[in-house]
Structure formats: structure tokens, C-alpha cells
Amino acid sequence: MKLSFRWYGDSDPVSLQYISQIPNMHSIVSAVYDVAPGEVWPEESIAHIKTQCEAHGLVFDVVESIPVPEEIKLGKQPLCDKYIEAYKENIRRCAKYGVKCVCYNFMPVFDWTRTQLDKMAPDGSTSLVMYQDQLRGIDPMRDGLNLPGWDASYGKEDLKRLLAEYGELGEDGLWKNLTHFLREVIPVAEACGVKMAIHPDDPPYPIFGLPRIITCEKNLDRFLKIVDSPSNGLTLCTGSLGCAASNDVTAMVKKYSAMGRIGFMHIRNIRNLPDGSFEESGHYSACGSLDIYEIVHALVETGFDGYVRPDHGRMIWGEQGKPGYGLYDRALGSAYINGLFEACEKAGKQ
Numbered sequence: 001m002k003l004s005f006r007w008y009g010d011s012d013p014v015s016l017q018y019i020s021q022i023p024n025m026h027s028i029v030s031a032v033y034d035v036a037p038g039e040v041w042p043e044e045s046i047a048h049i050k051t052q053c054e055a056h057g058l059v060f061d062v063v064e065s066i067p068v069p070e071e072i073k074l075g076k077q078p079l080c081d082k083y084i085e086a087y088k089e090n091i092r093r094c095a096k097y098g099v100k101c102v103c104y105n106f107m108p109v110f111d112w113t114r115t116q117l118d119k120m121a122p123d124g125s126t127s128l129v130m131y132q133d134q135l136r137g138i139d140p141m142r143d144g145l146n147l148p149g150w151d152a153s154y155g156k157e158d159l160k161r162l163l164a165e166y167g168e169l170g171e172d173g174l175w176k177n178l179t180h181f182l183r184e185v186i187p188v189a190e191a192c193g194v195k196m197a198i199h200p201d202d203p204p205y206p207i208f209g210l211p212r213i214i215t216c217e218k219n220l221d222r223f224l225k226i227v228d229s230p231s232n233g234l235t236l237c238t239g240s241l242g243c244a245a246s247n248d249v250t251a252m253v254k255k256y257s258a259m260g261r262i263g264f265m266h267i268r269n270i271r272n273l274p275d276g277s278f279e280e281s282g283h284y285s286a287c288g289s290l291d292i293y294e295i296v297h298a299l300v301e302t303g304f305d306g307y308v309r310p311d312h313g314r315m316i317w318g319e320q321g322k323p324g325y326g327l328y329d330r331a332l333g334s335a336y337i338n339g340l341f342e343a344c345e346k347a348g349k350q
Contacts (some may be wrong), residue, residue: 001265001299001341003028004309005333006325009033009049013276014327016056020335027153028053029309035068038083043091046053046097052278060228061266062307064103065199066090068181072094073108074165084181088188094235100261101190101307103235105199108166109159111231112202112240117316117323119279125314128324129281130203130243131273140208143339175178177220180211182227189231195306197263198223202240203230203278204247216244217252224261237266239311242280242290249290253296255317263303268311268340269293272334280324283333284308293340300344308341 003018004027008198014276019025030049032041053060066087071079105111115134140159159221166174189196212217224232234256241247256262269288271279281288300310313329315321 001304001306001308003338004029005241005330005334006030006064006309008322008325010052014325016052016058018327020056020058022331024338025334026059028058028060029061029064029307031063031065032106037318038069038071038079038086040086041066041093043093043096046093047097050097057127059098060072061098061100062103063094063099063101064264065104066094066104068104068106068177070109070162072181073106073174073177074079074169075173075180078205079206080177080180084184086322087181087185089190090092091185091192091194091196095194099194101195103197103199103264105201106174106181106214107201107212108174109162113207121314125282125316125329126323127314128312129279131234131277132196134266135207144281166210169211171213174213176209179226182232183293186227186229186232188231195231195263197235199235199266200237201241202237203240204244210311217240217255218254220252225257230260233261233263235264235266236262237268237311238290238292238295239266239268239270239280245272245276250294250298253295254302256288257299257302257304263306265299265304265306265308266311267295267308268313282314282316282329283310283336292336293344296337296340297344300341300348310337 003024005025006029008017009030010304014152032045037039050060061179069083072083086305114128114130115183120126121130155327181208186196197275200214201212206212214223236253236256241252242249269281269290269292270285272289283292285292310330310333313326313333315326316329319328
């Protein structure tokens, strides 16, 4: 496996120098953040990230993410095809500078949803959580965008329009538009030697009537069959899939890794609560509801050689920064992941 770490560019308080000090760290996961979705990334911006990483002994070979504009998800012409052409060009440009994997998602309106970013645990650490009782008290048609993970660039009227459009589109329409997108972009990715890796919906069930389709084994099977290509794969996020108790994450990892269809692993733990709520936790298996050892064992057993990153961490030791993306707990997660891979790999050779 190739251990990686997400970095938000020059403004990220977590420096490349610090990231490079994590043992076995190989890749940086980043993106061009100052270009609107649907626009083409300047080559100089991509080259700048590559140069910055190389100066610290790291490789910029994973993009997270090239955003998919709402017009593509909604299939709104003529902007849909215009933005798909721009998306293709971004794949080509990223590949030119050494990118091998592109993580993206097809979630309507928002990339993820939590109800709180700083829930304090008894030990004083804070983490991201989603509590169903907090969620039930929110009406986005009344309150607008006020949840973590929602795109604050949308005003209340824009949100109302989008909710109505997606309500009319439904899951079938979203599948249709995803199919069109994949059939356009995957051949470009194949030609460039890039693996496209879709991220599961987070959380993997409908919220406020918005359709969600990358949610479970049945739907992942359907997705992979749309374009049966090694370039059409998954970012298998253990936390996103794991917060639905119906998902057997270890079995899914083993299945899709054996198929060679996982391009990128996001490894994190979550603690599921009886009412469907969940809290993000430390990476260590005993901290949450997922068996991280069994997940890593499944990867090693199936010969996984793709990218892995520690996903959301807690804020610990007084660190201030972007919730979920501080240095300290993600570094601890990296060390834990390193240890599990080494142990499983050596045990497999005996």
C-alpha cells in the first residue's frame, strides 16, 4: 500500500514538513481549491502542488477531489456537457503532472453531513458527530444551509430550487446522469492511466429528500458494472459506509479489493449509536464499531497495492485547526495503519 495524507495547500496549518516526518508517508492528497467547480484547473497550479510536495520528499499523485458540478448531477444541458468536457481536461492535466488516482463524489448539494464538529468526549478530545435528534430539528427549506458539510455558497432560494430539482429527479434520474458522466470520463481516465475512485455518500442514506445512490453493496455492484474498467473504481471510505449498520464493511473491502476495484482507501473508525446516530472516534478498533484490523487484513489478503489515508481525526492535545483534519490524531492513525499493515504482511509470509 501507499500511505497518503490529505493536504489543503499552502494555507493548510498542517505543513508538508510535518507530514513528511510521519514514518512511511508516501503521497499527498490535494487539489486546486481556488477554481470554481466546472472550470479547468490552471496547469501552473497543479505544477505548484507537485513541486511543493517533491521538495519535502513526497509525491502528489492523488487528487481529492475534482468537484462534479450540480449541472452534471442534474443533467442540465447545455452546461452538463460543457462541464464534462472541462472535467476531462482536468483529468488530462492532472495525469500530465503525475496524478494516478482521482477521488470524487456524486452527492447532491453537499459532500457530507454532520450536526456538530466539536463534540467533546470525556477525555477532552473533540470530533465530528451526527445525532438524529439534532437532525430532526432542522428544516432546510426554512433554515437554509446551516449544517456542516453543506455548500455555504448557496443562498436559501438556491437551496430550495436544488431540493425541488433533485426531488423531481429522484434516484433513477441520478443514476442516469451518473451513467452519462462515467461513459464520458472513464475512457479519458483509461487513456491517461488514471483511476477514478468514487466516494460513498456520507452518510449513506437519504437526507431531506435528496437522493443518495452510492450507499451499499448492491449499489456499488451496480455502479461498477456501468463501465467495467479498472479505471472505474471506488474510494472505499470505512467511516462513510460503516455508519450504516447494514453495511458489512470488512466483507465489502475484501470483495472489491479482490476485484481490483478499490483505488483509494479512507480508513477511519466510527461509533454507531442505537438510533442511527454516530460519532467519529480514534482509529484504534476498540474506539469504535469497526474492526480496523480485519479491514487491513482483508486488504493484505487480497494483495491491495493502492492508496490509503487516515481519514478524519479527532482534535487532541489542544490542537486548533480544520475539524477532522488536524495533524496529531491523523498522525496517530497513520502509525496505527502502518503497524497493522506490517503485522498482517509479515504474518502472511509465515
